[in-house]
Amino acid sequence: xxxPLATALFNDVWAGLVPAAVIPFRTKRNGQAxxxxxxxxxxxxxxxxxxxxxxxxxxxxGVTWDQRFSNVKAA
Numbered sequence: 001x002x003x004p005l006a007t008a009l010f011n012d013v014w015a016g017l018v019p020a021a022v023i024p025f026r027t028k029r030n031g032q033a034x035x036x037x038x039x040x041x042x043x044x045x046x047x048x049x050x051x052x053x054x055x056x057x058x059x060x061x062g063v064t065w066d067q068r069f070s071n072v073k074a075a
Contacts, residue, residue, distance in 0.1 A: 003075075004021030004022060004023065004075050005021070005022045005023070005024065005037065005056045005074070005075055006021065006022040006056055006059065006060050006072065006073065006074050006075055007019065007020070007021050007022075007071075007072075007073060007075055008020050008021075008039070008063065008069045008070065008071055008072040008073070009069070009070045009071045010039070010041060010047045010048070010068055010069055011067075011068045011069075011070070012041070012047070012068075017070075018041050018042060018043070018047075019041070019042045020039050020040060020041050020042070020047050020048075020069070021039070021040060021042070021075070022037050022038070022039055022040075022053075022056050022059045022060065023037065023038060023039075023040045024036070024037050025037075025038065025052075027052070036052035036053065036054065037052060037053045037054075037055065037056055037058075037059045038050070038052050038053070038059070039059065039063065039069075047068075048062075048063055048066060048068070048069065050062050050063070050066075056074070060072055060074065
C-alpha cells in the first residue's frame with residue numbers, strides 16, 4: 001500500500017471497523033497520464049463505492065456524508 005494521504009475508519013458490514021486511506025494511482029484520461037485518488041481498505045480493497053477523486057481534498061469531502069466513514073483526517 002502506498003503512503004496514505006488521508007485516513008479514516010470504514011464500517012464494513014462483515015468486517016466491522018476497518019482502517020482505510022486515500023491512495024493515489026496513475027491512469028490515463030484523453031491520452032494524458034493523470035493522478036487520481038481513491039479510498040482503499042488496509043487489505044487493498046476499494047471501499048465506499050465512490051468514483052476516483054481529482055484531489056485528496058475532494059476524496060475527503062466525498063465521504064463526509066457517508067455514514068460508513070468516521071474519524072476522517074488528513075495524514
